[in-house]
Amino acid sequence: MSEAKPPLLEARDVAVRFGGVLALGGVSFVAGHGEICGLIGPNGSGKTTLFNCISNICRCSAGEIRFEGRRISGAPRHRMAPMGIGRTFQNLALFPTLTVADNILVGAHHLGGAGFVAGMLQLKLGRREEERARARLDAVADLLDLRNSLAALVTTLPFAVGKRVELARALIGEPRLLLLDEPAGGLNHAEVNELALLLGAVRARFGLSILLVEHHMNLVMRVSDRVIAMEFGRKIADGTPAEVQREPAVIRAYLGAVT
């Protein structure tokens, strides 16, 4: 019998302790291939901590996280992108002195191998890589409607466009899993609608999976295949959006005790 394909992302009993505070008390979940998975919870529920563990910003005190069967918890942060995990940040983390095009191209850094010598001497290896990266840049910019902003400095852009640049920067690196940290944060109603459509389009186009942490309940319920709800550092619900919305523990967590 052949072994079953490991799940795309698997967290096993992940716990995080900050001094005496237990921020995360043993959370397990599985995200499947091609899924959009939403991580929700009130402030202080530990969802951001869990997200930071997955993206290796924060180290697990116990438990482990596996991506495609390989352990990623504790791996160096610069190894995440080459393994196939791209991410965006909650408050824009763009490179302010670079143009939009160069910001996005940094996302393709790990796909290239041309080093200092190849770069200085303009060797063929580097030139070919650069051409490939620029072709991908065009494709991503078209999809995210950034064509006309490519030459602009990112500091001159509206917030919502900056968020799209971050998404483009993550996508150009060809991730199989995309981690989005509050993608709807700071967006207005119309922009959230656009984002919802965009996430669907991105998944269809690149065949990737998405894990998002989000406060915007409407967006999460609309785009997710599966929702994981957290409270006080523990998972309280895990299922389809409809199931999670019906879950008494979730209603209690958001609306307070109903007795």
Add this chain to the structure above:
Amino acid sequence: MVLIAPLGFLGDYQLFRLTLIATYALALLGLNLVMGFGGQISLGHGAFYASGAYTTAILMTSAGVPYWATLPCAGAAGAALGFLVGWPALRLRGHYLALITLALATAIPQALKCKALEPWTGGVQGVIIDKPGAPFGLPLSPDGWLYLLALAITAVAFTLVANLLRGRIGRAIVAVRDHTLAAEAMGVHVARLKTRTFALSAALTALAGSLGALETEFVSPDSFTVFLSITLFVGSVVGGVASIGGAVAGAVFIVMVPPLANSVSRAAPGAVYGVILIACLYLMPSGIAGLLRRAAASSWWRKRKRGGEHVA
């Protein structure tokens, strides 16, 4: 062509000053790579300059290596020293690199005076070398030939660094400066990138030191005190750290301003130098290169605006 023209009409002393400008431009190119693009402070590039100068002097006098063959050796020595210093220092945060490089700059003159090394370094006396003459029977004075050599090497180095900064590595260097965590999330190996950038920077400055030794025909510990590192730092900042053109502007400042200060006041040239320096920093906070860039941008903008009105 414009740069080769001075060979025709300038005297040896003027050519010597131009050669110094080309040499310092190369040294500052290295420093700008670390400070302007890498966003880190080095107060010790004089040490790399010294390592290049001594490599050339020792190889020429003790090993009889022809001067042209010592140039790549000087670059390699600088890269090795840069790597050794940068490897641990760049893993530390904040201003540790500035402190460690400052310590290096302070230690180098002492180390060069070390008794055990005296057979090669000449101790306090230093090493005297010969200025190479023009090869292939070119009708040039030694100063003319060195000017040409320094100009060619500096021009090639500027081209190579410009190539580098335009591509994958250049983007990564700036990305790490702008937002280290995000750069890391994009797969940039920050420590490795910084170490290699620092080694390249040290190599360029060491190469400049090698040319400098040929020009002055003499190296000694007292030519490479902390003051040299500070001078390079000042040149880098006054020229404009975040541009490679700023390296040329900074080199002009380093070579031209001290004699100027001396001609204003023989009694206190340091004070005059300081006043000029403060005035430069006050009037051009982003350096000479930054000022020129802004001037170019504003005239471009004016033209465009006028063009726009024309259309309307």
